[in-house]
Amino acid sequence: MYFTIESSPIEVRHGLACLLACSAMRDLDECARGTAEIVLAEVLNNIVEHAYSEQKGSISIALCDLGAGVEVVVTDQGRAFPQEQLPQGKLPPIDTTADLPEGGFGWYLIRTLVKDLTYRRLQSTNHLSFVLPGAVTAADLF
Amino acid sequence: MNLSANVQNAYLVVTVNEDRIDAAGAIQFKERMREVAQTPSDRVLLDLSQVAFLDSSGLGAVVGVMKLLGPDRKLDLFGLTPTVAKVFRLTRMDTVFTIHSTMPGGLRQAS
Numbered sequence: 001m002y003f004t005i006e007s008s009p010i011e012v013r014h015g016l017a018c019l020l021a022c023s024a025m026r027d028l029d030e031c032a033r034g035t036a037e038i039v040l041a042e043v044l045n046n047i048v049e050h051a052y053s054e055q056k057g058s059i060s061i062a063l064c065d066l067g068a069g070v071e072v073v074v075t076d077q078g079r080a081f082p083q084e085q086l087p088q089g090k091l092p093p094i095d096t097t098a099d100l101p102e103g104g105f106g107w108y109l110i111r112t113l114v115k116d117l118t119y120r121r122l123q124s125t126n127h128l129s130f131v132l133p134g135a136v137t138a139a140d141l142f
Numbered sequence: 143m144n145l146s147a148n149v150q151n152a153y154l155v156v157t158v159n160e161d162r163i164d165a166a167g168a169i170q171f172k173e174r175m176r177e178v179a180q181t182p183s184d185r186v187l188l189d190l191s192q193v194a195f196l197d198s199s200g201l202g203a204v205v206g207v208m209k210l211l212g213p214d215r216k217l218d219l220f221g222l223t224p225t226v227a228k229v230f231r232l233t234r235m236d237t238v239f240t241i242h243s244t245m246p247g248g249l250r251q252a253s
Binding site: 009010031037042045048049091094096099101105106108113 | 166206208233235238
């Protein structure tokens, strides 16, 4: 299953609705569906904000139902990650006596919620792949 | 970004009449909250019971609203739906806000 969207926040919103409705997502339970929407929103918004911050472009998303989850491959022709490596995705420190963070949560959420995360930069294209869990994961339990 | 707000007891109750606060709507949410929060009150209760989805931009906007209210005017949350609650829990932001699972006594949704 294959989708292409343009790089804007409103296109991401519409694209998420299509992705969540497609047949590869059909077997996810309600909780896993929520997780899938969080992850896909963070991945796609990150591409809009960073990879395509200076120019518009398209984002392709391929989904494959693995039975125990959904494999997702996302490609774009925007800028590479710095040093061609994914952010570490540490949770920003939360100190109520200091200035609370208003961002920096995206990669923490992605890394916490997916399995088998990989990134490669090939021929001016970013390739990101991961597996969305099909059922309850450790992250849902704490 | 459709918000309803009215003053009930010590609270300004703000009900979000949208099904999502996401990257496409986070700035509008924060700006609308800045406007409605001009109505004086001791505390603000944000009713998120209609919001099925919130991403990290939406979360950042809620934190931003808390900051713009200042240290003397508390922002409480009510009615977190399962996916919204998950985002608050995973990011530990559930430790920052007072989150009510039922409307605090005597209050009702703003309409």
